Amino acid sequence: MGTTASSPRKKVNRIGLELQPYRGRKTTLCAGCGHNAISERIIDAFFEMGIEPSRVIKLSGIGCSSKSPAYFLGGAHGFNGVHGRMPSIGTGAILANRKMIAIGMSGDGDTGAIGIGQFVHLMRRNLPIIYIIEDNGCYGLTKGQFSPTADLGSKRKTGVVNDLPPVDTCALAIELGASFVARSFSGDKKQLTAVLKAALSHRGTAMVDVISPCVTFNDHVGSTKSYAYARDHDEPLGEINFVPYFEEIDIDYEPGSTQVVKMHDGSQLLLKKLEADYDPTDRLEALRVLHETSRRDEFATGVIYVEPDKIDFIEVLNLVEEPLATLPLERVRPAKAAFDEIMEGHR
Amino acid sequence: MLRSAVAAEDAAAKSPAPQVVNDFNIQVATVNGSGSQAANLVLFRSIFQMGIPVSGKNLFPSNIAGLPTWYTIRASKDGYVARKREIDVLVAMNADTARDDVLGLEPGAAVVYDDPMELNALRDDLFFYPVPFDKLIADVCSDAKLRRLVRNVIYDGVLAKLLNISRDQIEMALTKQLGRKVKALALNQAALKSGYDYADEHLTKQDPFVLEPMNQTSGKILIDGNAAAALGAMMAGVTVVAWYPITPSSSLCETLIDYMGKYRIDKETGKATFAVVQAEDEIAAIGMTLGAGWAGARAMTSTSGPGISLMAEFTGLGYYAEVPAVIFDVQRVGPSTGLPTRTAQGDVLSTAVLSHGDTKHLLLLPSSAGECYSMSLKAFDLAERFQTPVFVLSDLDLGMNSWMSEPFEYPTEPLDRGKLLDAETLERLGEWGRYKDVDGDGIAYRSLPGDGMPAYFCRGSGHDSEAHYSERPEDYEENLKRLTTKFDTARDAVPGPVIEREGEGLVGVLAYGSSHWAVLESCDQLNQEAGLALTYCRLRAFPFNGDLTTFIDRCERVYVVEQNRDAQMLSLMRMELTAERIAKLRSVLYFGGLPIDARSITDEILAREGHELAPPNSA
Ligand SMILES: Cc1ncc(C[n+]2csc(CCOP(=O)(O)OP(=O)(O)O)c2C)c(N)n1
Ligand code: SF4
Ligand SMILES: [Mg+2]
Numbered sequence: 007m008g009t010t011a012s013s014p015r016k017k018v019n020r021i022g023l024e025l026q027p028y029r030g031r032k033t034t035l036c037a038g039c040g041h042n043a044i045s046e047r048i049i050d051a052f053f054e055m056g057i058e059p060s061r062v063i064k065l066s067g068i069g070c071s072s073k074s075p076a077y078f079l080g081g082a083h084g085f086n087g088v089h090g091r092m093p094s095i096g097t098g099a100i101l102a103n104r105k106m107i108a109i110g111m112s113g114d115g116d117t118g119a120i121g122i123g124q125f126v127h128l129m130r131r132n133l134p135i136i137y138i139i140e141d142n143g144c145y146g147l148t149k150g151q152f153s154p155t156a157d158l159g160s161k162r163k164t165g166v167v168n169d170l171p172p173v174d175t176c177a178l179a180i181e182l183g184a185s186f187v188a189r190s191f192s193g194d195k196k197q198l199t200a201v202l203k204a205a206l207s208h209r210g211t212a213m214v215d216v217i218s219p220c221v222t223f224n225d226h227v228g229s230t231k232s233y234a235y236a237r238d239h240d241e242p243l244g245e246i247n248f249v250p251y252f253e254e255i256d257i258d259y260e261p262g263s264t265q266v267v268k269m270h271d272g273s274q275l276l277l278k279k280l281e282a283d284y285d286p287t288d289r290l291e292a293l294r295v296l297h298e299t300s301r302r303d304e305f306a307t308g309v310i311y312v313e314p315d316k317i318d319f320i321e322v323l324n325l326v327e328e329p330l331a332t333l334p335l336e337r338v339r340p341a342k343a344a345f346d347e348i349m350e351g352h353r
Numbered sequence: 354m355l356r357s358a359v360a361a362e363d364a365a366a367k368s369p370a371p372q373v374v375n376d377f378n379i380q381v382a383t384v385n386g387s388g389s390q391a392a393n394l395v396l397f398r399s400i401f402q403m404g405i406p407v408s409g410k411n412l413f414p415s416n417i418a419g420l421p422t423w424y425t426i427r428a429s430k431d432g433y434v435a436r437k438r439e440i441d442v443l444v445a446m447n448a449d450t451a452r453d454d455v456l457g458l459e460p461g462a463a464v465v466y467d468d469p470m471e472l473n474a475l476r477d478d479l480f481f482y483p484v485p486f487d488k489l490i491a492d493v494c495s496d497a498k499l500r501r502l503v504r505n506v507i508y509d510g511v512l513a514k515l516l517n518i519s520r521d522q523i524e525m526a527l528t529k530q531l532g533r534k535v536k537a538l539a540l541n542q543a544a545l546k547s548g549y550d551y552a553d554e555h556l557t558k559q560d561p562f563v564l565e566p567m568n569q570t571s572g573k574i575l576i577d578g579n580a581a582a583a584l585g586a587m588m589a590g591v592t593v594v595a596w597y598p599i600t601p602s603s604s605l606c607e608t609l610i611d612y613m614g615k616y617r618i619d620k621e622t623g624k625a626t627f628a629v630v631q632a633e634d635e636i637a638a639i640g641m642t643l644g645a646g647w648a649g650a651r652a653m654t655s656t657s658g659p660g661i662s663l664m665a666e667f668t669g670l671g672y673y674a675e676v677p678a679v680i681f682d683v684q685r686v687g688p689s690t691g692l693p694t695r696t697a698q699g700d701v702l703s704t705a706v707l708s709h710g711d712t713k714h715l716l717l718l719p720s721s722a723g724e725c726y727s728m729s730l731k732a733f734d735l736a737e738r739f740q741t742p743v744f745v746l747s748d749l750d751l752g753m754n755s756w757m758s759e760p761f762e763y764p765t766e767p768l769d770r771g772k773l774l775d776a777e778t779l780e781r782l783g784e785w786g787r788y789k790d791v792d793g794d795g796i797a798y799r800s801l802p803g804d805g806m807p808a809y810f811c812r813g814s815g816h817d818s819e820a821h822y823s824e825r826p827e828d829y830e831e832n833l834k835r836l837t838t839k840f841d842t843a844r845d846a847v848p849g850p851v852i853e854r855e856g857e858g859l860v861g862v863l864a865y866g867s868s869h870w871a872v873l874e875s876c877d878q879l880n881q882e883a884g885l886a887l888t889y890c891r892l893r894a895f896p897f898n899g900d901l902t903t904f905i906d907r908c909e910r911v912y913v914v915e916q917n918r919d920a921q922m923l924s925l926m927r928m929e930l931t932a933e934r935i936a937k938l939r940s941v942l943y944f945g946g947l948p949i950d951a952r953s954i955t956d957e958i959l960a961r962e963g964h965e966l967a968p969p970n971s972a
Binding site: 031059060061063065075076081082083084085086087088091093094095096097098099100101102103105106123124126127323324325326327329330331332333335337338339340342344345346348349352353 | 573574575576580584587588589590591592593595612616617619622623624625626627628629630632633634636637638639640641642643644645646647648649650651652666667670674760761763764767768800801802803804805808809810811812813821822
């Protein structure tokens with residue numbers, strides 16, 4: 007098996023890389039910020055999946071969350087865009103080079119407010135990208151204002167109460183036709199890593215909303231996005247095990263107790279059911295679970311919805327196999343005869 | 354009662370007009386959505402086929418159906434293609450505007466009109482030709498629904514007869530215009546014939562306007578600027594196109610989509626060598642363009658003023674992060690409703706410095722369909738060479754109207770993909786910094802995702818020469834200075850100003866974009882009417898270079914002609930030129946939303962020069 011360590015001290019992954027190239031620069035986010043934990047899980051997931059960092063493009067908008075691409079996969083190509091517009095940059099970059107693996111980092115403000123339009127349309131297009139929302143219910147970088155994912159009744163440190171209902175990015179994504187929708191918690195190491203690995207094996211958009219507490223502005227009593235609140239109200243849909251296509255299944259499970267979802271690349275997602283008849287490939291079911299848990303003031307986590315074989319935007323556009331960016335001249339400039347034909351048509 | 358040319362006979366009796374050959378202006382006044390555009394293009398094309406220089410301008414409302422629209426066709430033996438204000442032949446099909454249309458004519462004009470409107474009662478100094486359109490169309494077409502669509506072709510027939518276009522010519526133009534719509538052809542031909550025959554039998558030619566074959570158009574093509582720009586983009590090898598529909602730029606991307614679907618599908622696999630995305634708005638369109646440009650694609654978007662505003666933030670990012678992008682701006686009049694379908698040169702300033710912080714951008718200023726093509730090609734090279742957004746500033750007049758042009762040249766130059774890092778360069782440089790000026794021209798080497806070269810983290814204003822995050826004042830200043838160096842390098846790489854006319858005195862005229870044609874004609878008018886031979890310099894790009902200052906230095910004063918209220922190009926020059934040179938510049942501005950005409954320029958310059966020069970010695 008590829009992840010077997012070659013020596014007990016220097017762990018290498020299946021492509022022979024150590025963990026170091028998967029790390030980024032030193033974080034400048036607050037100590038304890040949920041976003042840092044997510045960066046760590048991204049490092050783990052890419053390492054364990056054995057993905058060459060130079061094959062990755064990291065994209066982001068603006069916010070504390072959008073700074074995080076600097077803190078993982080130092081050898082990857084990065085583009086830190088403008089507030090709320092990561093989806094469009096990602097769309098252009100992926101269309102230019104379909105061979106790259108894209109991960110987009112956003113915040114709940116970046117996505118839920120200024121960027122909601124681009125979020126909506128990216129979900130519709132099923133662009134191949136992992137879209138992560140580091141969801142802290144506030145605007146960290148501008149010092150704690152409520153964001154559109156703040157729950158009704160949640161309190162700021164100043165005591166101000168949020169009096170508008172939240173946007174549920176997962177429900178919205180499912181409604182819009184997203185093909186992989188998950189929610190997790192930055193504090194749930196095992197689940198988040200499994201979800202990220204599953205996202206990496208998905209074709210199309212993998213939208214992952216991660217509850218990621220802001221220790222500086224939104225981690226107090228009365229906040230519904232604090233660590234304490236998240237731990238108490240996290241409602242995992244089941245235990246997730248991810249078996250990548252390059253590994254054998256060595257997990258025992260009782261038939262009927264576990265649902266196996268086959269991902270597009272051949273990997274398998276084993277979901278041990280807690281909710282008796284929950285089926286993450288059923289869109290209505292997924293929406294039902296989201297609505298029911300939120301009505302109970304809980305949030306469901308895990309892979310909420312997955313449609314492994316939905317065609318992605320690259321296929322919709324019927325693009326050639328090679329990256330468009332580097333097609334040679336003769337493939338992008340029509341021949342003289344074609345040009346003459348066009349001229350002739352204008353006579 | 355046969356009323357043909359009743360009043361005209363009177364008029365003719367008063368002043369027998371000498372023939373006016375190949376030098377007049379036709380205006381067709383219709384209601385939009387009535388299928389008149391096809392009929393107008395048939396007329397336009399038939400004049401072109403006769404070898405007579407011709408221009409056509411569609412003056413249309415922002416509406417799908419039911420509002421007045423005018424189409425003017427100017428035949429000019431001297432080759433003038435700017436809009437001409439005076440109408441010589443009016444085709445009055447719109448009852449709502451007919452009265453004003455007729456009252457606005459100069460004496461001696463001809464009017465073809467829909468009989469029941471009885472326009473001949475309005476004036477007695479015009480030549481009137483009533484045509485019973487409804488009766489004629491009823492005979493041609495039994496299907497009432499189709500009648501509306503072919504009714505206008507009748508005036509093609511009438512005008513062909515009156516203006517001396519042969520039956521063959523006009524039929525050929527009709528066939529060409531309908532293209533593959535074979536079914537419609539027979540019906541249209543019948544309508545054409547009925548108009549021609551009616552004029553033949555019932556109308557007596559009284560007005561002086563006639564067409565005679567010339568040989569001034571052979572070998573030429575007819576094309577609108579948007580199609581030309583689209584062709585340039587395809588030949589430049591564009592691979593990612595993101596756009597959001599807006600008049601007058603939509604047809605640029607729509608034509609491009611047609612071309613690409615036909616000529617850019619990989620023969621072996623049947624797959625596309627391009628991606629076109631109709632984005633959710635212009636912010637997304639420019640974002641996709643920049644994302645693609647960053648990843649190494651030749652990427653573009655196309656829009657008009659409102660879209661430019663939305664692209665502001667991203668364009669600044671493109672400038673600071675140094676990402677290539679080509680942005681076509683087919684300019685139109687100001688925001689929201691009102692005159693979105695009218696032309697202007699109103700985005701010169703906003704595009705030149707679009708965004709916040711210290712930003713300035715390369716602008717290309719095409720004047721013709723030919724330049725819409727060649728500058729479109731050029732824009733992609735410049736964008737990659739200078740790793741920055743490049744604007745191509747066309748306008749509605751240039752973009753949406755059909756222009757005569759020499760056929761374009763097939764590009765023989767390879768693509769200039771700019772400074773891309775490769776193994777050899779990396780070795781030569783020893784160490785690479787994404788924003789390090791190693792050649793002294795302000796342009797650094799860039800790597801692309803997937804090219805095997807070192808990666809970098811692309812971001813906005815705050816980075817050092819290694820592309821690392823930095824808020825140090827020294828890093829920011831150094832970077833801004835390098836960007837200035839880069840901008841200066843671009844001065845001589847963009848198309849420079851050209852002297853279009855060598856004058857005799859010390860008075861110059863400066864113009865750019867679609868104003869060019871009116872300025873050329875105005876130069877002739879000024880010469881003929883006042884013996885004023887101006888030197889005419891045409892700007893083709895921003896930033897300016899030494900050729901502009903040389904020109905200004907040669908002149909005592911320079912009239913800067915623009916189609917905007919606030920002298921935007923002059924203001925831009927104010928930012929770059931010395932006070933002494935600025936003091937020589939005077940504005941001639943037109944901003945009515947219609948394409949600028951020569952007479953407006955001539956009159957203004959004459960008035961201004963009247964104080965400074967000896968009185969004109971012309972009659
Ligand atoms: C156009 C624009 N408007 C406003 C801002 C200011 N701004 C920076 S980050 C931010 C909110 C970020 O919130 P979120 O996306 O939730 O990220 P977080 O910091 O919470 O991780 C805002 C409003 C900006 N950078 N750009
Ligand atoms: S302000 Fe909040 S979101 Fe930002 S880095 Fe600190 S803890 Fe994280
Ligand atoms: Mg936030």
